[in-house]
Amino acid sequence: MTVPESFQAFLNENPDAAFHDWLRESAEPFWTKATAHRFTEELAEGTLDPQVCARYLVQDYAFVDSFVSLLGYAVAYAPAMPQKRPFAGFLAAVTSEENDYFLRSFQALGVPETQWRDPELAPVTAELLSVLQDSGRSGSYPQVLATLLAAEWSYLTWGLACGDRRPQAFWMAEWIDLHALPEFEEFVTWLRDETSRVGAAATPEVQQQMCRTFRHMMQLEERFFDHAYDPEARR
Numbered sequence: 156m157t158v159p160e161s162f163q164a165f166l167n168e169n170p171d172a173a174f175h176d177w178l179r180e181s182a183e184p185f186w187t188k189a190t191a192h193r194f195t196e197e198l199a200e201g202t203l204d205p206q207v208c209a210r211y212l213v214q215d216y217a218f219v220d221s222f223v224s225l226l227g228y229a230v231a232y233a234p235a236m237p238q239k240r241p242f243a244g245f246l247a248a249v250t251s252e253e254n255d256y257f258l259r260s261f262q263a264l265g266v267p268e269t270q271w272r273d274p275e276l277a278p279v280t281a282e283l284l285s286v287l288q289d290s291g292r293s294g295s296y297p298q299v300l301a302t303l304l305a306a307e308w309s310y311l312t313w314g315l316a317c318g319d320r321r322p323q324a325f326w327m328a329e330w331i332d333l334h335a336l337p338e339f340e341e342f343v344t345w346l347r348d349e350t351s352r353v354g355a356a357a358t359p360e361v362q363q364q365m366c367r368t369f370r371h372m373m374q375l376e377e378r379f380f381d382h383a384y385d386p387e388a389r390r
């Protein structure tokens with residue numbers, strides 16, 4: 156089954172669909188591979204190798220740094236206060252609770268400060284950072300939405316798939332919590348609606364660009380999890 160290349164054609168086939176349905180379906184097989192990855196399954200089961208987790212968190216701390224800047228751009232580009240507010244609220248959570256989680260985890264996992272402060276970036280991390288930076292600097296609210304939605308909706312999806320499984324170790328349990336808490340779900344649901352509102356009203360060219368970015372992000376999300384297991388892999 157192929158997904159129509161334009162949102163209009165997708166709507167003709169699926170009259171009740173939202174814009175975000177088109178984004179997600181167009182991002183297969185990467186969407187499914189990134190939201191049902193071995194990494195998140197081992198996280199839920201508590202069988203994740205601490206070294207794999209440490210490698211992942213070091214790269215992800217670099218991701219989160221650029222991600223926070225992208226949220227700053229979202230605050231700037233959002234048309235008015237009703238949109239700026241949810242972005243600002245989420246920005247506050249990432250720079251406080253989530254940042255604390257990273258620092259405590261680095262300590263518990265024995266990651267030296269030099270490593271998390273100035274990490275050697277994996278190729279996939281470097282690519283992710285450049286997508287985030289390009290989106291931020293694009294001046295385009297739709298483009299920022301597509302990038303943020305790929306990152307957050309995919310994380311919510313695996314977070315919810317963990318159900319009530321929470322391993323003993325806090326560096327696993329709290330990483331699940333951060334992506335499954337009701338506040339996070341509420342933010343992502345809002346972000347999805349906002350992206351669909353803006354996307355549905357955009358020109359076909361902007362819709363295509365959003366779709367390409369969302370798919371590229373999902374491709375990188377899968378590779379990002381892969382990297383934690385096989386740091387030498389180049390693709």
Ligand SMILES: Cc1ncc(CO)c(N)n1
Binds near residue numbers: 218219310379
């Ligand atoms: C790579 C990646 N994507 C998405 C998220 C969720 O913010 C994250 N922490 N890391």
